[in-house]
Amino acid sequence: MANELQGKKIAFLAADAFEESELMKPWEALKDAGAQVELVSLEDGEITALNEQELKAGKSIRVDKTAEEANADDYDGLVLPGGVGNPDKLRADENAVHFVRQFFEQGKPVGAVCHGPWTLVEAGVVRGRTLTSFPSIQTDIRNAGGNWVDEEVHVDNGLVTSRKPDDLDAFSKKLVEEIAEGKHQGQKPTVQAEATPS
Amino acid sequence: MANELQGKKIAFLAADAFEESELMKPWEALKDAGAQVELVSLEDGEITALNEQELKAGKSIRVDKTAEEANADDYDGLVLPGGVGNPDKLRADENAVHFVRQFFEQGKPVGAVCHGPWTLVEAGVVRGRTLTSFPSIQTDIRNAGGNWVDEEVHVDNGLVTSRKPDDLDAFSKKLVEEIAEGKHQGQKPTVQAEATPS
Numbered sequence: 001m002a003n004e005l006q007g008k009k010i011a012f013l014a015a016d017a018f019e020e021s022e023l024m025k026p027w028e029a030l031k032d033a034g035a036q037v038e039l040v041s042l043e044d045g046e047i048t049a050l051n052e053q054e055l056k057a058g059k060s061i062r063v064d065k066t067a068e069e070a071n072a073d074d075y076d077g078l079v080l081p082g083g084v085g086n087p088d089k090l091r092a093d094e095n096a097v098h099f100v101r102q103f104f105e106q107g108k109p110v111g112a113v114c115h116g117p118w119t120l121v122e123a124g125v126v127r128g129r130t131l132t133s134f135p136s137i138q139t140d141i142r143n144a145g146g147n148w149v150d151e152e153v154h155v156d157n158g159l160v161t162s163r164k165p166d167d168l169d170a171f172s173k174k175l176v177e178e179i180a181e182g183k184h185q186g187q188k189p190t191v192q193a194e195a196t197p198s
Numbered sequence: 199m200a201n202e203l204q205g206k207k208i209a210f211l212a213a214d215a216f217e218e219s220e221l222m223k224p225w226e227a228l229k230d231a232g233a234q235v236e237l238v239s240l241e242d243g244e245i246t247a248l249n250e251q252e253l254k255a256g257k258s259i260r261v262d263k264t265a266e267e268a269n270a271d272d273y274d275g276l277v278l279p280g281g282v283g284n285p286d287k288l289r290a291d292e293n294a295v296h297f298v299r300q301f302f303e304q305g306k307p308v309g310a311v312c313h314g315p316w317t318l319v320e321a322g323v324v325r326g327r328t329l330t331s332f333p334s335i336q337t338d339i340r341n342a343g344g345n346w347v348d349e350e351v352h353v354d355n356g357l358v359t360s361r362k363p364d365d366l367d368a369f370s371k372k373l374v375e376e377i378a379e380g381k382h383q384g385q386k387p388t389v390q391a392e393a394t395p396s
Contacts, residue, residue, distance in 0.1 A: 017253060048253055052283060055215060055248050055255040084286045085250060088313075092334040115286075122337050136290040139320050143341035 004180045005035035008076040013040045013067065013096060013119075017085025020049035020058040021165045022113050026079050029172035035179065038064040038075075042093050050083055067095040072102030077179040082114020082134060082164075091122035101125060107183040111160040111175040113167070117141060125189050130154060131161040157186025202378045203233035206274040211238045211265065211294060211317075215283025218247035218256040219363045220311050224277050227370035233377065236262040236273075240291050248281055265293040270300030275377040280312020280332060280362075289320035299323060305381040309358040309373040311365070315339060323387045328352060329359040355384025 010030050014023055030037050041047050041063040049058030067090075072078070078100065080087070090096040101123040103110050112120060117133040118140065120126050127145030131154055138148040153162045153170040160178050162171035178184070208228050212221055228235050239245050239261040247256030265288075270276070276298065278285070288294040299321040301308050310318060315331040316338065318324050325343030329352055336346040351360045351368040358376050360369035376382070 017250065050253050052215065055246055057253040085282050088282045088334045091337070121341070136286045139289070140338045140341065143319070143338065 002032065003034035005030060005033040005176060008034070008179055009036045009038065009074065010077045010079060010179065011038055011040045011070060011072075011075045011099075012079045012081065013090060013099065014047060014081050014083075015042050015086050015089040015096075016047050017050040017083050017089070018047060018081050019052070019083035019086070019114060019165065021168060022081035022083065022116070023049070023061070024059070025168040026081070026111065026113075026172045026175060029176065030079070030179070033176045033180075035076075040065050040067055040070045040099065042067060042089060042096060050085060052084065067093060067099045070099055072099060072106055072108065075103075075108070076182070077109040077175075078103045078111070079175065080110070080112040080116030080119055082116045084115045087115050087118040090119045097122050101189070104187050104189050107158065107185055107187045109158040109160065109175070109178040109181070109184065110187070111171065111178075113162040113171055114164055117161055121146075128190055129159055130156045131159060132163050133161060134163055158184030159187060200230065201232035203228060203231040203374060206232070206377055207234045207236065207272065208275045208277060208377065209236055209238045209268060209270075209273045209297075210277045210279065211288060211297060212245060212279050212281075213240050213284050213287035214245050215248040215281050215287070216245065216279050217250070217281035217284070217312060217363065219366060220279035220281065220314070221247070221259070222257070223366040224279070224309065224311075224370045224373060227374060228277070228377070231374045231378075233274075238263050238265055238268045238297065240265055240287060240294060248283060250282065265291060265297045268297055270297060270304055270306065273301075273306070274380070275307040275373075276301045276309070277373065278308070278310040278314030278317055280314045282313045285313050285316040288317045295320050299387070302385050302387050305356065305383055305385045307356040307358065307373070307376040307379070307382065308385070309369065309376075311360045311369055312362055315359055319344075326388055327357055328354045329357060330361050331359060332361055356382030357385060
């Protein structure tokens with residue numbers, strides 16, 4: 001089973017102040033399953049994690065491609081790590097939001113953990129979907145038309161979500177399964193981009 | 199005019215990872231206008247600012263009262279500083295959210311800057327109101343029924359909001375005016391607490 005993602009290429013989309021474990025653990029799990037992984041961010045260079053308990057910087061990692069350059073056509077799935085400052089930056093960037101929305105329009109698997117689902121709200125792809133997240137953003141997910149649940153990991157037609165670092169083993173396991181399955185028709189947004197929250 | 203807030207007592211509600219200038223500048227401005235100011239937070243002790251550009255801790259300040267102990271009856275107004283991690287913690291705490299909602303139910307002036315308005319979404323007091331914020335949370339404010347505007351400072355019947363640190367002089371000036379005026383009938387929520395986003 002070590003090569004179930006052989007030939008698959010997965011994008012991780014993140015910015016500064018990401019939660020280190022929520023990027024690194026799924027990254028290693030997908031590589032271990034045979035996938036090629038790339039880091040997409042807002043600018044070239046490096047992004048740096050934030051330890052939110054200690055209010056200090058963590059690991060820095062190299063960006064492979066900017067959201068402006070990247071195209072979902074080139075990937076088989078997307079992962080959105082958490083950290084509260086990270087999605088706050090992504091959702092304010094139209095290239096990043098468009099990149100996220102492309103995966104849903106193409107029916108490709110997406111994993112989002114902790115505050116990662118916040119960017120899904122901005123992309124207008126939450127309506128009618130069932131998902132979990134860090135509990136602090138549950139109101140934003142409900143207000144965006146999503147059905148929020150409190151579960152270690154929830155899978156809804158190719159959308160894999162978890163709440164926090166403690167859930168990462170379950171998250172990575174389901175993520176590998178959904179990516180191995182390929183496209184999911186149920187990922188496609190029911191609302192057109194133009195009609196999403198204005 | 200230096201004592202226009204003489205006899206007024208104002209609560210600042212914040213948690214770790216607050217934006218330093220967004221707490222300190224209005225704090226000094228309200229004190230300069232004669233108000234007594236108190237810091238309310240989630241726990242006793244100190245809270246520490248986060249410099250989000252440099253991903254490192256800033257100033258620590260002493261907490262006067264916890265949100266569990268504090269009661270809006272004892273204050274004439276409320277200020278919610280920003281910093282993305284700060285409201286993320288506040289909105290997950292039911293005492294903090296209840297404390298915020300009390301000010302609206304009592305028609306008392308409230309100022310919120312940057313990501314501070316995020317806690318207003320959780321308190322269910324945004325519907326039908328016009329406000330600004332850091333642009334990244336505009337979708338959450340709209341999804342909660344608010345009318346989001348991009349202005350240095352916006353005043354809506356006792357609700358004073360601004361976008362970012364550069365707006366703080368304008369924010370503090372309007373905040374002093376609104377607090378000096380006292381209660382505003384238009385602050386009272388149109389929707390009962392039980393009926394706000396579940």
